[in-house]
Amino acid sequence: MHPSTFATTRIGPMIRAAGRSPLKAFASGLLAVALAGVPTGVSAQFAKPEDAVKYRKNALFVMQQHFARLAAMAQGKAPYDAKIAADNALVVANMAALPWAGFVEGTDKGDTKAKPEIWKDRDDFRQLSEKFVVEVGKLRTASATGRLDDLKAAVNATAGACKACHDEYRAK
């Protein structure tokens, strides 16, 4: 089965099974979908602080390359192609789960733009990363509908989640 088909077919039953809080279950369902491609037990361990910094920056960099393809389509700078959109959204979804493990204690120094506030407001930073992963889940679903308008809306919402975190926690 194509991965994007997988995403759309899984969400329906999750909502129906939700019962008490459909919206919340929908969000966590999307989170599950977004994380579905990342095997459990894969969470990174780092030999030294510099490795953690390099890891998160590289993960964010790779994610950005694939998000840029989607943004270009959403902005009409690249022709819309549903298959390419779905493929790139899948990479974004898989990458979106990774950077956060690299924000380990004591890595606000060195070759990094991470602000020290990340470790002072840990809960807020985690919530922003979780909200972001939910948006990326929606992006993946939207990329599978074959409708450019769906992609545009989801790209905008996702970019908003990038910005919300960068404004607060990434140095200029």
Ligand code: HEC
């Ligand atoms: C929860 C917070 C958060 C979210 C969400 C987030 N970022 Fe970031 N991003 C950061 C922080 C913090 C840094 C600085 C990391 C460092 O220098 O150690 C960063 C750095 C980057 C970098 C620079 C990586 C490098 O090579 O140095 C890119 C590119 C990037 N983010 C793209 C994105 C994009 C695109 C999105 C959304 C699709 C996004 N980020 C979402 C927090 C976030």
